[in-house]
Amino acid sequence: MLPNPKEEEKLDPRVKRTRGLILQSFETLLAEKGFETISVQDVTDKAQINRATFYAHFPDKYALLDYLIQKAFKTEIEKRTLNVCSYSPDNLRNLILAVMEFLVHLHGDCFQPHQQFESLIEGTIKKQIFDLLSYWLRKSKVPTEIPATVATWAIYGLATHYSHMKKRPALEKFVDEAYPLVAVNLEQFA
Amino acid sequence: MLPNPKEEEKLDPRVKRTRGLILQSFETLLAEKGFETISVQDVTDKAQINRATFYAHFPDKYALLDYLIQKAFKTEIEKRTLNVCSYSPDNLRNLILAVMEFLVHLHGDCFQPHQQFESLIEGTIKKQIFDLLSYWLRKSKVPTEIPATVATWAIYGLATHYSHMKKRPALEKFVDEAYPLVAVNLEQFA
DNA sequence: TAAATTAGTCGACATCTGTTGTTTATCCAA
DNA sequence: TTGGATAAACAACAGATGTCGACTAATTTA
Structure with missing residues (x-):
């Protein structure tokens, strides 16, 4: 399958x-x-x-979408070699950028993004973000599940917020403003 | 309708x-x-x-669920009078508790929570959290959309994480650990 | 209270879903 | 190269969805 x-x-x-x-x-x-x-x-x-x-x-068209998105996002992450590194402010910044670009691009491609569609994407991508963050923080001695969860949701929330803005500021500008809100929670664990 | x-x-x-x-x-x-x-x-x-x-x-069974959840969560918020106050660490703590309890309770009630179900809930609740946080921060002079977004997602992420744990620690204990991760981003705007 | 309005019932329709059993075709390994 | 295995086609099914028009019953209001 x-x-x-x-x-x-x-x-x-x-x-x-x-x-x-x-x-x-x-x-x-x-x-x-x-x-x-x-x-x-x-x-x-x-x-x-x-x-x-x-x-x-x-099994159904949802599984099909899931498969497609999963593959596409994974490619995006690998392109930026974020899968072969560990936590650093710069990598985190790049991860946020990757998610933002991915969602913007997706909205550009797809006619009428709708509820079902969006939430399926969300689940798929969040899982990958979480796995990545967990991997980054793995060397930490303290348990990192909770901060990784918070960061994952915060990142996706930010990106989805950005991709829905009518008038989007430049990626870089937005990330600079938003980045600290996410980073502050991870720094102490990295 | x-x-x-x-x-x-x-x-x-x-x-x-x-x-x-x-x-x-x-x-x-x-x-x-x-x-x-x-x-x-x-x-x-x-x-x-x-x-x-x-x-x-x-329109369909999804709208029905949405209506039900929206009403239930609103009631929960009003019961705790979170809708008639503004930002304070204690209120934030209570909000997080409210979401956690709501989700735990929901999972207890509903046989086999599944994908569709969960994401519909998520969208409905997040909207209400966001509106509430925005209301709390309204008096702030700086724009609060982004921190409110991050906090909303972080809160929901935490709550959903908690409600899915096999062995759940006591609510209070979990909140104590998780609360700072959310608060740190709101303090400066409140 | 009679007339007009509006909600609910009923039966039917086209469409989609997921599944099954049978037949045909393609592929791979002995 | 041939025989067994397996993918794909095909047809048909029961059930669900959302919508419609015609009919009946309840409610409102004039």
């Missing part, structure tokens, strides 16, 4: 093809109509795939 | 009756099966109402 990274290569070509068609079709639809209004039928029609086949790959 | 508080009294008795039946039926169902598995049919069956009538009152 989930294309395990290790196995992604040696996958039955039929599976790889079908999955590709689904993803591609879905991404296209996402850009032209809102997520909520996309039906599984829509996806399989455009992908020229039988509807039943879809369900052999994803 | 939305029972405006002012008009709630002088409402057509048929409407009041029907709405009551829907709410009651829904609350019962919520307690005995998960939210996701409740269908509109279920609600109207138990309420002894025609299914079409339901849609004259609520």
Whole structure:
């Protein structure tokens, strides 16, 4: 079901093809109509795939979105090499920037972001932020679950706030203002 | 559609009756099966109402849940008179406690809280927290949108974290540990 | 109290969902 | 290269959703 990274290569070509068609079709639809209004039928029609086949790959359209977002955000993090470092003010700043840019970009791409859509994204991204922060703070001797939780939510809240502003200030400017609010809670644990 | 508080009294008795039946039926169902598995049919069956009538009152079951939660949380806030005060460390502490208790209680009541359910709750509650914090900070001369946002998300994140812990420490104990992480960002604006 | 308004009932409709059983095609390993 | 395994197509199903128009019953108001 989930294309395990290790196995992604040696996958039955039929599976790889079908999955590709689904993803591609879905991404296209996402850009032209809102997520909520996309039906599984829509996806399989455009992908020229039988509807039943879809369900052999994803439980529903939410899982599909989740998969897509997860992959995209992970790529974003890796691009900035935030996954191979530990806590520093600068890395934290970059993480906040990454989330902000990601959400802005997402809103630019997707016609009519709506409730369902937003909260699914939120859950997916927050999980990754939390895992990353936990990883950064791992060497700390004190337990860091609570500060990592607070920071995760604060970061996502900030980013979502920013991405919803009608008139957005420059990324850098906004981060400078917002960054200390998050950092103050992590400094003592890092 | 939305029972405006002012008009709630002088409402057509048929409407009041029907709405009551829907709410009651829904609350019962919520307690005995998960939210996701409740269908509109279920609600109207138990309420002894025609299914079409339901849609004259609520757009869908999500709106119904939203209405219910909004009302419940508002009551919780008013019970603690948090709506008629302004920022103080103690009030903030109480707000955090209120959210935590609310979520714990909700999880206790509802069979199988699930994704959809949780994120709907989240959006509804966060909005109210944000409005409350904004109100508390209103007298401040500096703009408080960003700190209020960060605090809102941090509070909700904490509460949700707490309510999901397998072995929950005492409320008071947890709040003592978590409170400073939120307060530090608000102190300077209050 | 009669007339007008509005809520609720009923049956039906098109559409979507998730699932199942059968058949066809593609792939891979012996 | 052939035979077994497995993916995909196809058709059909029960159930849910949201909407509609016509009909009936309750309530309001003139």
